[in-house]
Every structure is written in structure tokens, then in C-alpha cells.
Amino acid sequence: MPTEDQIRAALATVKYPGFSRDILSFGLVQAIRTNDSDVQVDIAIATRDPNIPRQVHEQATAALSAIPGIGEIKLNFDIKEPANSPSPQNPAALTTTIPGVKHVIAIASGKGGVGKSTVSANLALALRATGARVGLCDCDLYGPSIAHMFGTDERPYATDDNQIIPIQKHGLQLMSMGFLLEDDAPVIVRGPMATRYIQQFLRQCAWDNLDYLILDLPPGTGDIQLTIVQTVALTGAVIVTTPQEIALIDARKAVAMFGKVNVPILGLIENMSHFVCPNDGHIYHIFGKGGGEREAKRIGAPLLGQIPLEMQVREAGDTGAPIALLDPSENLASEAFRRAAVQLIALATQKA
Structure with missing residues (x-):
């Protein structure tokens, strides 16, 4: 069964599109839940660009799929309009x-x-x-x-x-x-x-x-x-x-x-x-x-x-x-x- 440390390590390889930093260090990963070998990850992104969540989904799925023994992967996205004030969900406003x-x-x-x-x-x-x-x-x-x-x-x-x-x-x-x-x-x-x-x-x-x-x-x-x-x-x-x-x-x-x-x-x-x-x-x-x-x-x-x-x-x-x-x-x-x-x-x- 994959551990949370393994999941976090995999997500740390997923770069936010256009940036050198990953979605984990940006604070976009809100929660990680496991059920035996199945994994659910909650990700919050503030963007008006529909390509951003799609790219993150593709990269995160690929990274998690490489973990030995992993089962079903479910990524839950909370997509919001970018805020003008600093927010841990918005790299544009950190x-x-x-x-x-x-x-x-x-x-x-x-x-x-x-x-x-x-x-x-x-x-x-x-x-x-x-x-x-x-x-x-x-x-x-x-x-x-x-x-x-x-x-x-x-x-x-x-x-x-x-x-x-x-x-x-x-x-x-x-x-x-x-x-x-x-x-x-x-x-x-x-x-x-x-x-x-x-x-x-x-x-x-x-x-x-x-x-x-x-x-x-x-x-x-x-x-x-x-x-x-x-x-x-x-x-x-x-x-x-x-x-x-x-x-x-x-x-x-x-x-x-x-x-x-x-x-x-x-x-x-x-x-x-x-x-x-x-x-x-x-x-x-x-x-x-x-x-x-x-x-x-x-x-x-x-x-x-x-x-x-x-x-x-x-x-x-x-x-x-x-x-x-x-x-x-x-x-x-x-x-x-x-x-x-x-x-x-x-x-x-x-x-x-």
C-alpha cells in the first residue's frame, strides 16, 4: 500500500505549468487520503486558464501511477477565480x-x-x-x-x-x-x-x-x-x-x-x-x-x-x-x- 510520504514525493515532481516550482511547495495540495491502495488528492488552483488544471491532472496522474502497488487514483480539483490578495491556492498571488x-x-x-x-x-x-x-x-x-x-x-x-x-x-x-x-x-x-x-x-x-x-x-x-x-x-x-x-x-x-x-x-x-x-x-x-x-x-x-x-x-x-x-x-x-x-x-x- 502506498504511503503518504511516497505520494507527496511523487506530487513534488509535478511542476506548476510555466514555473520551476512544484504544486506541493506552492501549497496547492490540500489533502491526501488513502484507502488500501487507492488514493484521493484534493488540489486547489486559482486560474482562468482551463489548460492549467488539465496539465496538472495529467502530470499528477502520471507521477502517482509510477508508485509501486498503487490502485485507483482520484484527483479532486477546486478551481477558483484568481484573487487579488495573497492566497496559498494561487501562485499568482503568493x-x-x-x-x-x-x-x-x-x-x-x-x-x-x-x-x-x-x-x-x-x-x-x-x-x-x-x-x-x-x-x-x-x-x-x-x-x-x-x-x-x-x-x-x-x-x-x-x-x-x-x-x-x-x-x-x-x-x-x-x-x-x-x-x-x-x-x-x-x-x-x-x-x-x-x-x-x-x-x-x-x-x-x-x-x-x-x-x-x-x-x-x-x-x-x-x-x-x-x-x-x-x-x-x-x-x-x-x-x-x-x-x-x-x-x-x-x-x-x-x-x-x-x-x-x-x-x-x-x-x-x-x-x-x-x-x-x-x-x-x-x-x-x-x-x-x-x-x-x-x-x-x-x-x-x-x-x-x-x-x-x-x-x-x-x-x-x-x-x-x-x-x-x-x-x-x-x-x-x-x-x-x-x-x-x-x-x-x-x-x-x-x-x-
Whole structure:
């Protein structure tokens, strides 16, 4: 006769569709009952997607069938509408707020090299320029760049109650693995430890009365991204892409990830949108034209901004004074970030 430990071990191999975590660790398994060799399992899922219960049923049945001596398998599903508040039955809502923070906004991309950290840094500064209190957390442990972009090697310190005090620069509260490492020191940690570091950055930092906390996510849809969207109550996400199709393909993967966990897409920012020749003002669409606008329409989200490709943007990031610090009347990129920030505030307020 199969034991409950055997049943739990089998169910622990069943991944929730689209996630790296299993239905047992998500808390979806509500009860397990055995009668001789027969097994009944109660599973609660909150979803609007009928494919989710079907896939879980197929995987769970296959996993349980592999247990030696098992008899009849009966899976009882309790399917509910997703709730807005945290619930152990809803992976999309297994989230809590971060102390000291009103709105948490994730900046994401499906691939690297599209300027996501540049957008994160400048968007944070543009939000700060509106009078908001803003923090920026660099969630890219393996390639942290925020410390360099803000021109500081200051080390954070901890209080007696183990709260990390964020670094202050240009009016922002900052946290990054880059503040903890030497310039040439690599981060060599496996997935579970990486997600632990991120949780410490988010929940053990003494974020001080922030209106907005910007999360600069690593590229892709891996463990760090999934941990954040599964555990942090996000106001929404902003997707960064460049105009060419190869970048848009990966941006759609990021959009799909947020869709699976019911995190709203606040908008899309097209970085390196075009180049304005300083000699004659002619506009060159080096990476293609209109890709961001078409994609924004396709996903039903606003195009928050089209950031021009400027040498000054790169220089500003390299020298620790991001371009958004400039008066928007003096620089096109700074103006584009300021406009995006104003739109973002309105959208975040609507989602609150």
C-alpha cells in the first residue's frame, strides 16, 4: 500500500505549468487520503486558464501511477477565480508587500543587451524628478551594473536588527550586489542562493517611505524573475526592448511570464529607438522602425517611450551621472524618460 510520504514525493515532481516550482511547495495540495491502495488528492488552483488544471491532472496522474502497488487514483480539483490578495491556492498571488514601499515596479526584458539597466536607472531618476521618493534595486546578481552607473563604490552597512541601509545617490535609495563586491569579483552562486540574496535585498533593506521601488530584473525568465513575481506584490511590469524582431521575440517571453502570474504590463519602452544625426538632424532607424509600437498594440499596453540612441546616454552611464539628471529641455533622451515617468505614475496609480 502506498504511503503518504511516497505520494507527496511523487506530487513534488509535478511542476506548476510555466514555473520551476512544484504544486506541493506552492501549497496547492490540500489533502491526501488513502484507502488500501487507492488514493484521493484534493488540489486547489486559482486560474482562468482551463489548460492549467488539465496539465496538472495529467502530470499528477502520471507521477502517482509510477508508485509501486498503487490502485485507483482520484484527483479532486477546486478551481477558483484568481484573487487579488495573497492566497496559498494561487501562485499568482503568493505575494506580500515590501515594508516602506507603496509601489513596486519590475523592469524586465526577454534578452540581454537591450539597455534594461540603463532604462531602470534613468526611469528611477525621472520618477524622482517628479518629486516622488524612489528606490532602485539591482536584481541582476551575476551582472550588476547599477553601482557603476551611479558612480559609487560605497559599501552598505547593517543595523543592529540586521536591516541593510541602502546607498543614497542622486536622491535615490540604491541596493545592488555591485556594492558588495570588488569590481572584478564574479558572483558564483547556484539558483537557491541567488534567490535568497534577492529576498534579502528586497525585504531586509530598510527602504525608507518609498513611493516607487524599481526592480532592475536580470534578462530572461529564470529563477530570480520567477521568485520575485511569485513572492512580491508587484504593481506591474515595464518591458524593455529594441525595435528589431529578434529582441521583440524575447520580449514576448517576458510578457508571457508576467501574464501567467497575473502581473499587469504597465507599458513597453523601446530603447535605442532611433539615431538623430547631430550634423543635419536626420533620423536613422538603425535597429528597425516601429517594432516597439506594434508590439505595444499587440499586447494591449501603452508605449511609454522611444529612447533615442545617443552617445551621451552611454557616456552618462559610464561616468556615474545617468542622462535623466540633465534638464529634459537640453536632451532628447532625458525628455523621453521624463515623459515615460509621468505616464508610469498615472498607470501605477490606476493599478493601486
